[in-house]
Amino acid sequence: MASSDNYSARHLSVLEGLEAVRKRPGMYIGSTDSRGLMHCLWEIIDNSVDEALGGFGQSINVILYADGSVEVQDDGRGIPVDVEPRTGLSGLEVVFTKLHAGGKFGGGSYSASGGLHGVGASVVNALSARLDVEVDRGGKTYAMQFRRGEPGTFTDKGKKKADVSFTPHETATAPEIVGKAKRGVTGTRIRYWADDFIFTPDARFSYKDLQDRARQTSFLVPGLRITLRDERGLPDTPGAEGPHEEVFQHDGGISEFVDFLSADSPVTDIWRFQGSGSFHEKVPVIDSNGRSHIEDVQRVCEVDIAMRWGIGYDTTLRSFVNIIATPKGGTHTTGFEQALLKSLRKNVESNARKLKFGQKDKLEKDDVLAGLTAVLTVRLAEPQFEGQTKEILGTPQVRQVVSKVLEKALNERLGSTKRSEKAEAATLMEKVVNEMKSRVSARMHKETQRRKTALESSSLPVKLLDCRSKEVGRSELFLVEGDSALGTARLARSSEFQALLPLRGKILNVQKASISDMLSNAECAAMIQVIGAGSGRSFDIDQARYGKVILMTDADVDGAHIRTLLLTLFYRYMRPMIEHGRVYAAVPPLHRIEIINPGAKQNEVVYTYSEAEMTRLLGKLEAEGRRYKEPIQRYKGLGEMDADQLAETTMDPRHRTLRRVNIEHAQAAEEVFDLLMGSDVAPRKNFIIAGAEDLERERIDA
Incomplete structure (x- = not known):
């Protein structure tokens, strides 16, 4: 603010409304953190967009500078610089110092605009340590400068800064003519430094939000070209390594x-x-x-x-x-x-x-x-x-x-x-x-969610081997591939907290099937009923009957396909189970190697989970001069294991390895599922052909 020795009626008239903005900024921009900082920027950008909406401009440039300032440039008509008769001030000063003033009142300039309260530019000015505006109109370039809403002149030349000496205008002053504009060229350039006294220290312009807003606006105003440039070099931003520039323009509309x-x-x-x-x-x-x-x-x-x-x-x-x-x-x-x-x-x-x-x-x-x-x-x-x-x-x-x-x-x-x-x-x-x-x-399924005792009737599938525990967080549901694996798993499980549901063959590919087809499929319906939380939009994670759902399939290509089909079902119709980290894939071993120990010492059994791991182990044993029994046992399926082996390697929480399924990037996950399981065959064929060169024939389990 101006010092007491030069404080006059001129300052009172300028700051009459803007003082209220500085005292209670939340009333105008919602908050004084990054969200409020971005709202100020939206106000300036929206004014430029309104010009484009009215057919008076085709491009907007937004530049984030390393010193924390931001500049918005447009090729609209330019803010009026002539004297506004009621106030005796230039149009430029009225727009940036008077609340509820501008071309959006009276209906003369904008039939439909974004900034309708008329406080946008003046509020941003009031909350800025410095604001510079340049206007191209009538072959000339006009300029005005403000500090915290007050018009005046900064003493710096060349590179602009916010913390330099400032001289306020004692009287109404016309915008300064600082150069010539080419014939027919019009537009406005606004650069401002947000006031550190108003905004929180951690307030930052979000490039991601700016990117989303620019893309959105380019869709809503067909033909408008929006250019973003980030010169801040902030970590974890596209411009971390140097200035980053993006252009958004879409002609197809909504x-x-x-x-x-x-x-x-x-x-x-x-x-x-x-x-x-x-x-x-x-x-x-x-x-x-x-x-x-x-x-x-x-x-x-x-x-x-x-x-x-x-x-x-x-x-x-x-x-x-x-x-x-x-x-x-x-x-x-x-x-x-x-x-x-x-x-x-x-x-x-x-x-x-x-x-x-x-x-x-x-x-x-x-x-x-x-x-x-x-x-x-x-x-x-x-x-x-x-x-x-x-x-x-x-x-x-x-x-x-x-x-x-x-x-x-x-x-x-x-x-x-x-x-x-x-x-x-x-x-x-x-x-x-x-x-x-x-x-x-789904509502009917919820009627069977409560665990039934032996004396109560239950409409759950007959093939479900349920567990005794009623603690959801502790209980586990194993989806088991085939009846042969079920027999082994039945003996290997802990019936206290581990339930088994066998699956017959490969379930329906729900990515291509309709909802009615999915609900009429016996295997899909059984899984939805057993989990007990509904499906689709009506899925309620709090009603799920098990804390973990574990996909236990053979360690071959068919098992991988079945696992993919099951994950497609969960992603499409029971996604909260994945989002909450409650879906897992069991990791059964591929090989059982019995290492011969000398003398009466019992032989040592080691399980390996890939060909590479087995090769490394055998090389290590050979280097140490140790022997192992041949042939090495290679598991083709879960049913080939003894119950104690399956329990030790795959089902016992003390020894097993589980892979948790999660979604880090939902959009990418959607694209992958659509590529691998969707109705469009051509992209999948191209994907297979492209990956064929990298495939080792030895990895195919045939």
Whole structure:
């Protein structure tokens, strides 16, 4: 702030509103940590995006400097520099020092914009130790500088810093002309240093968040080119080794956005629905005398929706108002979900006989949202948000507009007589009905979750050899390959806490099968019933009957295939079991080597788990001059082991080795499962051919 000896009425007029921002920044940016720091940057970026939305710009550059400052450049019209008649100040000073001032009030410049409270630039200025702005307009380059919201001049020349001498302007001063701009070139460049007195010491700009936001915006504003440059050299960032630059530009709009967000195999193509609706809204208006009165204003709301269903059950819904994300939803998402449920209920009921949909059956919201990836955008002037952070849309009339647009378009699509669209609609309705049946089935399964005593009846599969313990955390369920292995495992297990469920052959590949096929498959249904926590969206990890599920298959290629099929089932329909680290793969040995000890000393038995390990052991024994019995026993399957051998090597917690299955990168895991187990054969063939050169023939167990 200015020192006491030059503090004047000029400072009072400038800082009148901005002092409140500095005293209570959380009211304007949510918090003073990294989240609040990023919110300030969004405010500046969104102003540039609004110019592009209005058709006045095509590129935005964001630069993160090593000194902690950030610069946002655009090729929009440039902030006005002429005198604003009411205040007698330049437009540039008004924008950066006056709250609720700018082109977004009065409806003259922006019909629909992101920063609607008009406090964005001025709040960022108030919370900055220094802010420099340059504007290209009319063949000239204008500049202004501010310290903590106050206009003035810094004394540094050349390389700019935040902690240098500053002289505040004693009177209203026009922006300084610092150069010439090329004919027809316009734009704005804003560089600021966040104030260390306001933000916490650990507050940092997140390149990942910036990257996600830039990509998202490039989808929402087709043709807009956003360039990010990170010069900070921070560890664990793409620019750790030197300046890093990325460019984002997408011309396909939100249809391309849905394609980017979709991870699973498609059930439908990407559907694009657009429409608009009008409504009346009562708003306060201030007349020329400064008096407020209520006026009835007609608003137009434009709706744009892109959506597709996949074979999975996760829902991804991104909603936006004037390209500003609303992660907590609002009236537009409520209207979207209502129309979706109403339309699908109507169309499913009209096809009830073909879909085997009973009169007592009823679709719920979760059934129609399963596997849906959608992007919903609405554009309207002066939307009502809950708070400056704009996370929830509050305009009540938008719900009805979105609902009408989507319901009409979806009914037309689902009732289409075109062959391809009709087939898609039938597949979608079948998926939705299957989701409903899965939910009902899961509820029925929960009735058998409680452990039964010997005197109680149980509807669990007959082939399940359950354990006696009722402690979920201690109990283990072994999924055993084949009846021959079951016989050995039955003798090797500890019946107190180890349960066995034998699997007959290779189970269904659920990556390619429908939900109804999965539920009707005996092996899949038995596993879901025995684990007892449901499946898909209705899976409840707290209801699982076992603390560990252990996949125990033979140590050959068939065993590896069965293990992959089982993991596909868990990943697709019981994913929380993997996410919570409760799925394991047993590691049975490949060889049993009996080392001959001299004299009466008992021979030593060593198990090896790979050809390489066996070769190393035999080489070591030969070097030491020790002998071993030949031939070396090679286990082709679990059934070849004696019970004590299986217990010692694979089942006894004191000696066994288990591999925990986890998901470090869900997107990568989804791509791998789709590659190895999905319906598209060509990528899998290419994968096999590409890896054929690296395969050693000796490793094939044939």
